[in-house]
Structure formats: structure tokens, C-alpha cells
Amino acid sequence: MPGPRKGARRWFSRFTRAETWVAYAFILPWVFGFLALTAGPMVASLYFSLTNYGVEQIAGFAPTEYVGAQNYRQLLSDEKVRTSLYNTFFFTILSVPAKMALALGLAMILARLVRMAGFFRTAFYLPDITPPVAIGIMLLLLFNGSVGIVNTVLGWFGIPGPFWTTDPNWIKPSLVIMSVWTIGGTMVIYLAALKAVPRHLYEAAAMDGAKPWRQFKDVTLPMISPALFFTFIVLTIAGLQTFTEVYTAYFGAGSAGAEAPDAALMNVVYLFRQAFEFFNMGFASAMAWLLFVIIMIVTVFQFVVSRRFVFYQGEKG
Amino acid sequence: MAGRWKGRALLVAAAALLGLTAASAAGAQPAATSSSSAALAGTLNIYGFGPGDDVANGRAEFATRSLGSGVTVNNPRGGFNDQAFLAMLASRNVPDVVYLSRASVGTYAAKRAFVPLTSCIRSERIDLKQYRAAALREVTYKGQVYALPEFTNQITLIVNNEVARQAGVNPADIQTTNWRKLRAANKKMLRIEDGKVTRIGFDPKIPEFFPLWVKWFGADIVSKDGLTPRLNSREAVAALEFTHSLIRDHGGWDRFKAFRDTWDFFGRQNQVARNQVGAWPMESWYYNVMADNSPGVDITAKFFTNRRGGPITFFQGNGWAIPRGAKNPGLACKWMKAMTSVDAWMTVAKNRFDLRKRQGREFTGLYTANARADVKIYQDIFQPMGRKQFDEAVVKLVQASKYGFAVPVSPAGAEIKQAYIDAINRVLAGQQTPRASLNQAQREAVAAIRRNR
Numbered sequence: 001m002p003g004p005r006k007g008a009r010r011w012f013s014r015f016t017r018a019e020t021w022v023a024y025a026f027i028l029p030w031v032f033g034f035l036a037l038t039a040g041p042m043v044a045s046l047y048f049s050l051t052n053y054g055v056e057q058i059a060g061f062a063p064t065e066y067v068g069a070q071n072y073r074q075l076l077s078d079e080k081v082r083t084s085l086y087n088t089f090f091f092t093i094l095s096v097p098a099k100m101a102l103a104l105g106l107a108m109i110l111a112r113l114v115r116m117a118g119f120f121r122t123a124f125y126l127p128d129i130t131p132p133v134a135i136g137i138m139l140l141l142l143f144n145g146s147v148g149i150v151n152t153v154l155g156w157f158g159i160p161g162p163f164w165t166t167d168p169n170w171i172k173p174s175l176v177i178m179s180v181w182t183i184g185g186t187m188v189i190y191l192a193a194l195k196a197v198p199r200h201l202y203e204a205a206a207m208d209g210a211k212p213w214r215q216f217k218d219v220t221l222p223m224i225s226p227a228l229f230f231t232f233i234v235l236t237i238a239g240l241q242t243f244t245e246v247y248t249a250y251f252g253a254g255s256a257g258a259e260a261p262d263a264a265l266m267n268v269v270y271l272f273r274q275a276f277e278f279f280n281m282g283f284a285s286a287m288a289w290l291l292f293v294i295i296m297i298v299t300v301f302q303f304v305v306s307r308r309f310v311f312y313q314g315e316k317g
Numbered sequence: 318m319a320g321r322w323k324g325r326a327l328l329v330a331a332a333a334l335l336g337l338t339a340a341s342a343a344g345a346q347p348a349a350t351s352s353s354s355a356a357l358a359g360t361l362n363i364y365g366f367g368p369g370d371d372v373a374n375g376r377a378e379f380a381t382r383s384l385g386s387g388v389t390v391n392n393p394r395g396g397f398n399d400q401a402f403l404a405m406l407a408s409r410n411v412p413d414v415v416y417l418s419r420a421s422v423g424t425y426a427a428k429r430a431f432v433p434l435t436s437c438i439r440s441e442r443i444d445l446k447q448y449r450a451a452a453l454r455e456v457t458y459k460g461q462v463y464a465l466p467e468f469t470n471q472i473t474l475i476v477n478n479e480v481a482r483q484a485g486v487n488p489a490d491i492q493t494t495n496w497r498k499l500r501a502a503n504k505k506m507l508r509i510e511d512g513k514v515t516r517i518g519f520d521p522k523i524p525e526f527f528p529l530w531v532k533w534f535g536a537d538i539v540s541k542d543g544l545t546p547r548l549n550s551r552e553a554v555a556a557l558e559f560t561h562s563l564i565r566d567h568g569g570w571d572r573f574k575a576f577r578d579t580w581d582f583f584g585r586q587n588q589v590a591r592n593q594v595g596a597w598p599m600e601s602w603y604y605n606v607m608a609d610n611s612p613g614v615d616i617t618a619k620f621f622t623n624r625r626g627g628p629i630t631f632f633q634g635n636g637w638a639i640p641r642g643a644k645n646p647g648l649a650c651k652w653m654k655a656m657t658s659v660d661a662w663m664t665v666a667k668n669r670f671d672l673r674k675r676q677g678r679e680f681t682g683l684y685t686a687n688a689r690a691d692v693k694i695y696q697d698i699f700q701p702m703g704r705k706q707f708d709e710a711v712v713k714l715v716q717a718s719k720y721g722f723a724v725p726v727s728p729a730g731a732e733i734k735q736a737y738i739d740a741i742n743r744v745l746a747g748q749q750t751p752r753a754s755l756n757q758a759q760r761e762a763v764a765a766i767r768r769n770r
Contacts, residue, residue, distance in 0.1 A: 059429075059642070079757065080739075145574075146575040160512075163571030165578075262739060262743055278729075279399075
């Protein structure tokens with residue numbers, strides 16, 4: 001293992017080569033965008049989370065005052081923060097496996113299709129380009145307890161559907177089901193991963209007497225595990241940041257906030273309301289940092305656990 | 318009372334008939350400010366108003382003329398948006414005048430984003446007595462007026478006579494003074510078939526109109542100075558318990574709301590036309606929807622009454638305010654004065670009345686925060702158009718304005734409102750009892766005021 005000084009020296013020594021400068025020139029726009037549009041606002045929000053930042057401070061009518069950990073203490077005492085975190089975790093824990101399982105199922109079907117494969121790939125991907133706002137509105141129409149299509153279909157099988165959009169026990173499940181609408185992107189990733197699995201591995205497994213389930217478990221899953229892991233991370237982060245669909249359905253201008261059930265209050269929705277409806281920017285910034293820390297912890301945990309399950313080709317065994 | 322109003326209106330309307338055209342033409346000329354407008358110049362930047370209907374556009378034209386040809390009025394499309402306005406504040410590039418919900422004025426005033434209109438009122442000699450007191454209170458924070466109010470949107474009960482007849486309910490029992498009788502009428506009018514609600518008896522319209530139900534007791538959800546929330550008062554708990562019971566009679570909020578969400582609220586097949594509701598409290602604009610889409614409906618407009626039988630109504634609406642840092646506060650002041658003036662309202666009311674008459678449609682009145690304008694519109698312009706139910710509704714709506722109240726201004730108005738809305742939703746969803754839920758709302762509202770005062 002090289003020491004830090006040695007490592008740094010080696011890193012700087014690469015700049016003697018023209019290729020290094022060219023490479024950095026290519027990534028410079030991204031670095032600039034990251035610093036100006038992501039890292040900069042993040043640092044600013046960390047500062048705001050320790051202040052009384054609000055309308056008066058935004059407009060320059062009053063100085064921004066340091067309030068210490070007051071906003072963070074308020075996170076602990078605010079009942080809605082707890083509610084919103086519970087809802088967000090509930091949604092993420094259900095929606096991520098559901099999306100992954102369905103996307104994988106669809107990808108496996110598409111991988112086997114010979115005729116009209118292109119048509120079905122496009123058809124299954126199409127819902128992914130539906131605007132999230134439209135999905136939010138569609139949710140209310142599809143899941144209406146009296147006349148919604150979902151309950152109508154359940155009724156054909158003699159199943160009395162629940163009141164999805166008003167019963168607090170069913171609001172989150174309906175959001176999970178609705179989230180499955182946008183599995184097109186995940187499905188395409190899995191499809192590419194499945195196509196990349198060498199055929200000879202299946203042939204060898206079959207010669208050894210492996211049945212389809214065993215082939216799936218011992219060949220397919222390990223070989224596509226990097227893709228599964230990537231989508232697991234990305235979908236988890238997206239789940240923890242869920243906003244648009246839920247806000248449109250339950251908190252947007254149409255409902256004027258009058259619907260706003262606690263069961264649908266996601267963490268980012270509450271953060272948005274604190275910032276832009278109640279103007280508690282300092283508190284909202286503290287909420288944002290709490291969520292950031294949670295996402296980091298979850299992601300690090302996922303990376304640590306993944307070492308046991310993810311198989312990278314070319315890695316030393 | 319109603320007959321007297323109507324009779325007077327008919328007499329005045331008949332006597333004034335010949336002069337109406339000339340009067341409206343004169344009204345179309347902004348006389349009060351035109352003399353001084355010659356000296357005005359510059360650009361007036363408006364935010365939150367945007368082109369609207371004939372009433373909005375007509376007054377905007379009136380106000381533009383009142384400023385004179387030297388003033389360019391920049392009125393971009395779109396309503397008031399908090400995020401966009403915050404961005405304007407941050408960039409130190411605020412508009413000269415903004416149009417927003419009066420419920421938000423207190424919050425911005427408390428955060429010093431708006432200027433008090435004291436000097437504007439003095440310099441333009443704006444007579445505050447012309448505005449309805451409750452609407453003006455809604456924009457008055459710590460004794461200073463921060464906005465000029467526009468519409469009032471008063472609330473009355475809309476009773477579907479056909480449903481009442483079918484259910485064998487005495488229309489007199491559809492009222493809000495006697496809650497026992499109201500609940501009995503609700504139970505008779507509602508209809509549940511195969512476990513599904515197919516008709517709502519009486520919709521109390523909570524959480525939206527919760528302050529109105531609390532006012533039934535004479536109480537408010539927040540103290541007059543806006544600094545002490547009273548969301549868990551005995552009156553508030555009782556109001557929520559009663560209104561919740563009206564919904565429970567339908568088998569619960571789930572069934573109730575799922576059915577209500579299926580209504581064609583703005584269409585020809587609306588809930589009144591299809592007899593999907595017996596009665597409910599509603600804002601004045603809905604008479605216009607019915608008159609346009611289902612003019613044949615058999616309805617009666619009634620006052621929402623308190624426990625003593627006296628009429629009460631809950632004012633909500635928009636207003637005009639000047640942001641701190643506006644470059645042309647003088648022009649903004651003249652603009653808002655013109656927009657809310659009697660002459661502006663009379664001009665657009667006459668135009669709308671004529672338009673409706675040409676189209677063979679009902680004129681259901683304009684209900685403004687300017688009491689003098691309301692009286693003049695009713696006396697000089699309104700004429701019964703032959704549909705008794707709407708003509709009588711207009712009389713009721715004009716009278717209802719006198720009994721208006723508004724939720725007192727609070728620096729945490731938006732959060733207090735959200736606190737009681739959330740509390741009511743928890744009760745409706747069966748998650749908490751009214752008392753426990755309103756206790757939580759009270760804690761949230763107290764914390765919000767502590768943060769914002």
C-alpha cells in the first residue's frame with residue numbers, strides 16, 4: 001500500500017502527460033456544474049440549517065442569525081418529521097423490491113422474445129416517459145374507491161377493493177403500486193445485463209443437470225448482480241426522495257392542501273412545504289441534511305452488504 | 318326582508334333603466350383619477366394577476382386607463398406563486414404591486430415583505446369605509462392595512478329542493494341553527510346502495526369551512542391579534558365532532574369522499590343536476606357555475622346561520638399589496654385604488670350583465686369587498702332575469718355580505734391553517750379523536766407562531 005504522500009506524488013506526476021490534461025478538460029464542465037449547482041447549494045444549505053434563514057433574510061430586510069442546533073433540535077420535537085420519515089421508509093422498502101422484481105421479470109421475458117421484441121421493449125418503456133405530475137393525477141383516477149378502474153377490476157373477481165386514496169392504511173400501498181408504472185428504465189438496464197451473460201455458462205449448467213430455477217439462481221443472478229446492485233442503490237435514493245407524484249395527488253394546487261393526508265406526507269413533501277409554503281428555510285435546510293445523512297448511511301450500508309452478493313467479472317477471486 | 322330588497326331593486330332598476338347605458342358609459346371613464354393621470358409616467362409591474370375573466374380584464378383596462386397613456390402596465394400571465402415571489406425578493410427585483418390570497422397577506426406583512434398602505438391611503442385619499450370591515454381586517458396586521466381587498470366569496474347554503482322533496486324533508490329543517498334537525502335531515506337525504514354512497518345528504522365541507530362551523534358558537538380559531546391559536550377550544554372540538562358525525566352517517570369519510578370525487582363539479586351533469594347532494598355550504602361563485610351549466614336546477618339559497626339563528630358567512634378572497642422595495646409604489650397605489658373602486662366594479666358589472674342578457678344567461682351578481690359597489694351593482698344594474706331560484710339567490714348573497722367574518726390575521730396564518738386541515742384529515746381518516754387531533758394541531762400552531770412572531 002502506498003502512503004498518502006507517495007500516492008499524492010503519483011497523482012500529480014500524471015499531469016506531466018497531455019492525456020491527463022485532456023481528460024480533465026473533458027470533465028471540467030461537469031466539475032463546474034457540480035460545484036456551482038450541487039456542492040455550492042449543499043454547503044449553503046448546511047449554513048442555512050444553522051441559521052434563522054427565512055423571507056426577511058432572503059429579501060435582505062434582516063440579518064441572518066446563527067441559531068446553533070435549534071433547527072436540528074426542532075427535527076426531534078416535530079411530530080410530522082417522524083411521520084414523514086416513517087412514510088418515506090415504508091414507501092421505499094415496498095417500492096424498491098417491487099420495482100426490481102417486476103422489471104427483472106419483464107426483462108427476462110423480453111430477453112427471450114424473438115419476434116416483435118423491439119415493439120415490446122418500446123411499449124414497456126413508454127410509461128417511463130409519463131410526466132410525474134400526470135402519474136399523480138392518474139393515481140387519483142385509477143384508485144378512486146367508488147369508480148376507479150382498479151376496484152372495478154377487483155370487483156370482477158368478487159374482491160371488494162379498499163378506499164385507496166382516503167384510507168390511511170391503503171394510501172401508501174397505492175403509491176407503491178403506482179410507482180411500478182415507471183420501471184421502464186430499470187427494465188432496460190436488466191435487459192442489457194441479461195444479454196451480456198455468456199451463453200456457454202447456461203450450456204455448461206444445463207450439462208451439469210441444472211434446471212431453469214437453478215440456472216437463474218446460480219448463473220443469471222450472480223452475472224447480473226452489478227446491474228441489480230446499481231438499480232438497488234439508485235431506486236433506494238429515488239424512493240427516499242419521492243416528491244412529485246405524491247405532491248401532485250395530495251398536496252398540490254388542485255387540492256389546495258385540503259386533502260393532505262398524513263399518510264401521504266413524504267419527507268421531501270414536508271421539507272418543500274416548510275421551505276416554500278411556511279418559509280422556514282433554516283428548518284427545511286436541516287430537514288434536507290437529515291435526509292442526506294440518512295441516504296448516506298443507507299447507501300454505505302448497501303455497499304458494505306453488497307460485497308457478499310455482487311459479483312464483478314474480472315475481479316480477483 | 319328579501320322581498321323588500323327585491324322590491325326596492327326592481328323600482329330602482331325600472332327608474333334607472335333609461336339612464337343605465339349613459340351611466341355605464343360614464344362609469345367606464347375613470348373620472349376620479351383621470352385628471353391627475355396626465356402627469357403620470359413610467360412602468361407599473363404587476364405580479365399574480367394575469368389576464369383573467371371579463372370581470373378581471375375589464376377592471377384591469379379601467380385601471381390602466383386611470384393611470385393615463387404615459388404609464389406602461391406590465392401584467393404577465395399567471396397567478397401568485399410563493400416560490401417565484403421569494404426569488405423576486407432574493408434578486409431585489411420585486412414587482413410594484415402583487416395580487417394574492419388575503420390569507421397570505423398577514424404572513425408576508427409579519428415578515429416585512431409588504432409595506433403598510435398608510436401613506437398610500439392618505440395620499441390617494443382612499444376611503445376605507447367603502448370596504449367590508451371583515452375583508453379589511455383580513456389584511457390588517459398590527460393595526461396597519463397591508464392590502465386592499467377584492468372579492469368576498471361569501472358562503473351560503475345551497476339546498477337541492479328536488480332531493481329534499483324525494484327524501485320527504487321539510488326544507489325548513491335544512492338549516493344550521495339546529496344541529497339535531499340538520500343531522501336528521503342529512504340522514505333522510507343521503508343514500509347508500511350496495512355499500513356505496515350514491516347521494517350525500519349534507520356536506521359540511523370540512524376541512525375548508527371549519528372556521529365557519531366554529532363561528533357557529535361565536536368563536537374564532539385564532540385570537541383577534543393572531544398570536545394565540547384556539548384550535549383545541551371547546552367550540553372547535555364540538556364543531557369537529559358534529560361535522561364529522563354528518564360524514565360518519567354516510568358510512569365514513571372513505572365512502573363519502575370517494576363518491577364526492579366522482580362529481581362533475583363544473584359541468585352540466587353536476588351534483589345538483591344529478592341530485593347527488595341534498596345541501597351544502599358553498600361560495601358565491603358556484604351559483605354562476607350552476608346558472609351556466611344547469612340553469613334548470615331547483616335550488617334554494619339560504620343563510621348559514623349560527624346557534625342563535627343569525628346569518629354568518631366566511632369571507633375569503635384576494636387583495637392587492639405593495640412589496641417592500643417596489644420601484645413605483647405611487648403607481649401601484651393608484652392602480653389598486655382603481656381596481657377596487659366602485660366605478661371599476663360598476664363598469665364590469667354592467668358589461669357582464671349586458672353580455673349575459675345577450676346570451677340569454679343568468680346574471681348572478683358580483684360579490685366584492687367593496688360594500689358600496691355591491692349596493693350600487695344590485696340597485697342600478699341587477700335585474701331579475703326570470704329564473705326565480707337564481708334571482709332569489711342574488712338577494713341572499715347581497716345580504717349575506719353584511720354578516721361576513723374572516724379568520725384573524727396571523728404571522729403564521731398558513732401554518733395554522735395547515736395544522737387544522739391536517740387535524741381534521743386525521744379525524745376523518747379515523748386515526749385520532751377530534752380532541753386529540755386538535756390538541757396536536759394546537760401544539761403545531763403554537764410552535765409556528767413562536768417561530769414567526
